[in-house]
Amino acid sequence: MHAVRNLRLCTKDCVCLFVCPTGATDTENGQIDFEKCLDGCRRCVDACPSHALSLVMDNYPSRPAKDTAVVEALMNFMEQKHREESLAKALAASAATSARAKLAKALAVSLRILAEDGAREAGYMIPQSTASKAYLEKLLAERPVVAGKQFPEAELRELLQLL
Ligand code: SF4
Numbered sequence: 193m194h195a196v197r198n199l200r201l202c203t204k205d206c207v208c209l210f211v212c213p214t215g216a217t218d219t220e221n222g223q224i225d226f227e228k229c230l231d232g233c234r235r236c237v238d239a240c241p242s243h244a245l246s247l248v249m250d251n252y253p254s255r256p257a258k259d260t261a262v263v264e265a266l267m268n269f270m271e272q273k274h275r276e277e278s279l280a281k282a283l284a285a286s287a288a289t290s291a292r293a294k295l296a297k298a299l300a301v302s303l304r305i306l307a308e309d310g311a312r313e314a315g316y317m318i319p320q321s322t323a324s325k326a327y328l329e330k331l332l333a334e335r336p337v338v339a340g341k342q343f344p345e346a347e348l349r350e351l352l353q354l355l
């Protein structure tokens with residue numbers, strides 16, 4: 193373990209400077225000196241009045257692979273949320289009052305966020321931003337040539353449809 197400083201919380205009152213046995217907390221350069229913070233003794237963490245210091249691990253374990261059943265359950269969850277989002281959007285479009293339309297739209301957004309969380313947890317990052325869509329459309333229009341590679345038109349079109 194070693195200490196790190198959250199610079200936004202640090203008020204530079206230098207209490208940590210007095211308690212650190214190795215001088216690792218010298219505030220001149222902003223961060224804790226990794227080489228000097230030898231044992232993660234947490235004296236500075238406990239002394240800091242601003243809660244600006246914390247301990248982090250030197251090495252983090254690698255992320256275990258997800259079980260297929262978990263990924264499948266998350267994908268099903270995502271598809272279900274997608275169906276519910278479509279229903280919420282249809283409700284918004286046919287709502288009798290603006291208040292109901294607003295509520296249905298909010299529900300659609302919240303269902304979309306839930307679906308995206310499910311996809312992320314399943315191990316997929318969804319490039320859902322407008323910028324990603326514009327970039328894919330640009331690629332399709334310009335069809336850049338990469339030596340020895342075939343332009344992946346079908347994949348790009350499928351991705352755009354999903355977006
Ligand atoms: S004790 Fe906390 S607030 Fe004070 S200088 Fe050190 S990190 Fe910053």
Ligand code: SF4
Binds near residue numbers: 232235
């Ligand atoms: S954890 Fe201990 S050695 Fe490391 S910076 Fe804080 S007081 Fe110094």
